[in-house]
Amino acid sequence: MRRNASPLSLVLLGAGVFLLVLAPLLVWYVQPHAKRTPTDIDTTTVFTGTGSYFDTGKVETVEDETITITRQVRGDVADSEKSGNAVWDVSTSVDHDKTLPASDPRDALQWTLERWVTDRTTNEPVHCCEESPTFDGEAYLKFPFDVEKRAYRWWDSTLGGVVRLSFEGEKKIQGYAGYLFKGEVEPTKTGVRQVPGLLVDRKKTPQVLAEEWYSNSGIELVVDKRTGRIINAAIGPKKTLRAPGSKKDAVVLLESKRVEFTEATQKKQVELASADSDRLALLGETAPMGAAGTGLVLTVVGVVLVVRGRREAPEAQNTHMMTSTHT
Structure with a gap:
């Protein structure tokens, strides 16, 4: 019996590791660069x-x-x-x-x-x-x-x-x-x-x-x-x-x-603040948490599939004709 890692398990494992690396990158690098005065x-x-x-x-x-x-x-x-x-x-x-x-x-x-x-x-x-x-x-x-x-x-x-x-x-x-x-x-x-x-x-x-x-x-x-x-x-x-x-x-x-x-100025300032705040929240909280959670799940599933492998049916035994010689 032979065990092989399926392509799906490798894809899931790779995607999971990528997302786990991406999560802290968003928090420590991408979001701080976005949090700058325009x-x-x-x-x-x-x-x-x-x-x-x-x-x-x-x-x-x-x-x-x-x-x-x-x-x-x-x-x-x-x-x-x-x-x-x-x-x-x-x-x-x-x-x-x-x-x-x-x-x-x-x-x-x-x-x-x-x-x-x-x-x-x-x-x-x-x-x-x-x-x-x-x-x-x-x-x-x-x-x-x-x-x-x-x-x-x-x-x-x-x-x-x-x-x-x-x-x-x-x-x-x-x-x-x-x-x-x-x-x-x-x-x-x-x-x-x-x-x-x-x-x-x-x-x-x-x-x-x-x-x-x-x-x-x-x-x-x-x-x-x-x-x-x-x-x-x-x-x-x-x-x-x-x-x-x-x-x-x-x-x-x-x-x-x-x-x-004025009311018009208030509305405009609120609109700008809300948009910028949502963008920073996405980069600093929502996206990293989502990436970390999804990455963890994909990594676990990928590891399990790699360990289990893909079971292949055992090869059929070859039957050889034996000839008996009687003297």
């Missing part, structure tokens, strides 16, 4: 709310007006490839109804250009590639991957410094759950601006270097747990002018109790 980003987020702003035409602060903040983020792919980091150019404009749609962002109440450079894996700031200004903190336009239930240092570009955001549980945005972080900024001097003395109650002085002050009554960010994408943002900014050395606000330049992502 360089070809091109997104626009819009905040709206009601507030006050200084009308230069009327030379006074007007109230109960619609405030719109538009932020455009575009990745510089060429510089990103050269440096190995994520290089993002950020344009932020603050408008009221009369300056929208903004054909020229210089007509806005406020317009800033920034260049944000981060490590694609850790999200930490990297000081290169003509970064402007010099950033700090752990989060700004996004949080690190695999967001933790702890406080984070978030960069506030208006403050020009970091703000501690505390973890406040979970919150659903458009039916999608994320981690909620909150913080605030106490009134802080952020710079000076030359203005007519009359504007800050210095009537006898033609021009003064007024102090610029900034506060934020409520920063609220909802972040996707896996990708670090911000799916909703709300802030309560206040910018004022004070006479030099004064402890009292003289002019309100901009104030809103709450400006927040």
Whole structure:
């Protein structure tokens, strides 16, 4: 009797071993390479709310007006490839109804250009590639991957410094759950601006270097747990002018109790976060577990079949004619 390994058993064994090798490869190599900040980003987020702003035409602060903040983020792919980091150019404009749609962002109440450079894996700031200004903190336009239930240092570009955001549980945005972080900024001097003395109650002085002050009554960010994408943002900014050395606000330049992502922006951010999160889950959890489980089963079955072999029917005995010679 002879035993042979069947072709099927060898195929099953080979497939099982391949899947067992593939499972840790997906976890340790493929998924970490997918978990990197994109360089070809091109997104626009819009905040709206009601507030006050200084009308230069009327030379006074007007109230109960619609405030719109538009932020455009575009990745510089060429510089990103050269440096190995994520290089993002950020344009932020603050408008009221009369300056929208903004054909020229210089007509806005406020317009800033920034260049944000981060490590694609850790999200930490990297000081290169003509970064402007010099950033700090752990989060700004996004949080690190695999967001933790702890406080984070978030960069506030208006403050020009970091703000501690505390973890406040979970919150659903458009039916999608994320981690909620909150913080605030106490009134802080952020710079000076030359203005007519009359504007800050210095009537006898033609021009003064007024102090610029900034506060934020409520920063609220909802972040996707896996990708670090911000799916909703709300802030309560206040910018004022004070006479030099004064402890009292003289002019309100901009104030809103709450400006927040529009519904359209929320839906778009949730859509992007959900797609990226599902992809990372597939590479880091679903596919490896499936590959490991299937590979184990196929390997066991293949080994059993190889050991048992394929039984072949015994060869028929040859019958030889014997001739007897009688003498």
